[in-house]
Amino acid sequence: MSLNAALIRRDFPIFERMIRGENRLVYLDSGATSQKPNVVIDAEANFYRNNNAAVHRGAHQLAEEATEAYEGARLIVADFLGAKADDIVFTKSATESLNLLAYAMGSASMENRFHLHEGDRIVVTEMEHHANLIPWQQLGKRTGAQLSWFNVDAEGRLDLSDIDSVITDNTKIVALTHQSNVLGTINPLDAIIARAHHVGAVVILDACQSVPHMKIDVKTLGVDFLAFSGHKSLGPTGIGVLWGREELLEELPPFLFGGSMIASVTMTDATWAPVPRKFEAGVPNMAQAVGLGAALEYLEQVGLEKIHAHEISLTGRLIDGLQKIEGVKIFGPTDLEMRGGVVSFTVGGLHPHDVGQFLDSKGIAVRTGHHCAWPLNKKFGINATVRASVYLYNDEADIDALIEGVRGAKKYFGDR
Amino acid sequence: MQLDNLYQEVILDHYKHPEHKGLSVLSDVQVHHINPSCGDELTLNLSLVDGVIVLSWDGVGCSISMASASMMAGLLSGKTLKQASPIVDSFLSLMQSKGTQSGDETLLEDAVAFSGVSKYPARIKCALLGWMAFKDAAVQVQGKYSLGSES
Secondary structure, three states: OOOOHHHHHOOOHHHHOEEOOOEEOEEOEOOOOOOOOHHHHHHHHHHHHHHOOOOOOOOOHHHHHHHHHHHHHHHHHHHHHOOOHHHEEEEOOHHHHHHHHHHHHHOOOOOOOOOOOOOOEEEEEOOOOHHHOHHHHHHHHHHOOEEEEEOEOOOOOEOOOOHHHHOOOOEEEEEEEOEOOOOOEEOOOHHHHHHHHHOOOEEEEEOOOOOOOOOOOHHHHOOOEEEEEOOOOOOOOOOEEEEEOHHHHHHOOOOOOOOOOEEEEOOOOEEEOOOOHHHOOOOOOHHHHHHHHHHHHHHHHHOHHHHHHHHHHHHHHHHHHHHOOOOEEEEOOOOOOOEOOEEEEEEOOEOHHHHHHHHHHOOEEOEEEOOOOHHHHHHOOOOOEEEEEOOOOOOHHHHHHHHHHHHHHHHHOOOO | OHHHHHOOHHHHHHHHOOOOEOOOOOOOEEEEEEEOOOOEEEEEEEEEEOOEEEEEEEEEOOHHHHHHHHHHHHHHOOOOHHHHHHHHHHHHHHHOOOOOOOOOHHHHHHHHHHHHHHHOHHHHHHHHHHHHHHHHHHHHHHHHHOOOOOO
16 A cells, blocks of 8 residues: 555644645755644644653652653654664754764763874765864864865765775765755765774765665664654654764763763763763753654654655655756756655756745745755855755645746746 | 745846846955844845945845845945935835835835845845945945944
8 A cells, every 4th residue: 555645644733724824834954944744743743731740850750750751752763763772862953963972972082992093084075064064174174184085976976986086094074964954965974884883984974864764773874873853754843853872872972961861970070971961961851752753653654655755756756847848957867766755856947936936925845055065055156956855744735836837937927 | 826926027127137147356345144043145245436335246145145136236336325224224124124114215216126035934035135234334334434423
């Protein structure tokens, strides 16, 4: 059975509202943030209604229930990723997860495996979101480590032809995205992981655009750290996940200091709680973690394989439709092999903002701009694109509305 | 159509046929402004010739930002800094009006067409790109001529 998007939309109350007058909502901006099903909204609200108390503190019933709900959410995330619960760290966002790694590594002492110094190398790619570029760029500046990167070819794929000269013997970190948030490209990981591990580097995966849309098992994936955000996975904002290999999380120094993350404290020193608590200072975003748990259970119920197949089918229809419009240029692979449901394009000489505004007047929500990947835009010689991204609640009618909308924008602005 | 309120004819005209576009070879000051949320860019050349503003500009951006820069350059060229100041203030105030003002036509002339933009919060920065560049350039040129006390 394929996925019934109309049935799924009934679980998402936002699709009941009208946009810019009497237009139904055609939401094609899930790459920025996903909409939320009732089960998520309810899980978050019910935590506050029924179980709210600070987790891991207090001997009262509410504190117990809150802790159980929060740790229960950690178990759900672990199951979702094929990981162990203790290897799941809750953060406030994927951005924080990546910054946690960069700051923790930056504070590693000489004898720690993560210690960086001049002569070391950090490798990224040209297609990184700013959240997986700037933390590493700045870590390089702080430690003297050199930043290198894989280039992107005209097709929007990583150029791995020079892999041995990019990932060198002195490379300590390889940080890359699983799926480009601009191009939709899914990056092949095996060769990169093999080379990185051969030289003793750790591989950090920005999985924001992949974890919500396809089955990921960290046991078979082979990376060392993985970050994703709750709000792109049907969950609430304010909750992100960092997964890491147990022995690596243990060796990694803490990033934020404070309550809950300690084993013992004196006026002059402190020791750290075991992982994952070592990385969760302060009262965490409990209701949001619980909401994320509900979101991932919902995704599992629908089925990640089904969701992925549905998105790929919609992406094919979208690319076909766009390619039939004169003047439309797609940035990223136009074949469906190793690509996800994110399609960026320009429409002749029209500015993406104007296209987006026209689409908005028809109730169609797309992203316009540089999508937090400024260097990639410059590489393709553009300032901005229109980006449509699909999820489980989209259907063929949404895609057709977009195609018609793009034709309408061309007409409205006189295809300058 | 609601959209026509935003994209008024005169705005689309300026977008298609921008005025004062193409940078002069020489200028007293040159400023480069970027809208970091969308990547739009604009370069503005400002000179004072006998105290009178001479503007030229170039840029990449949406119809709102380009048309607004075009109208700004048309409105302010030929004026003194002292005459330009209330026009700029009036435009800024119109943009902050959330759709409650229709704009002072004696000061803004055709630029009152941008009143519709103030209802679209995401687009206000587009409309302001050229004007903020002018404000920046005006301060710099005043410093250059030490005109601060006169304006």
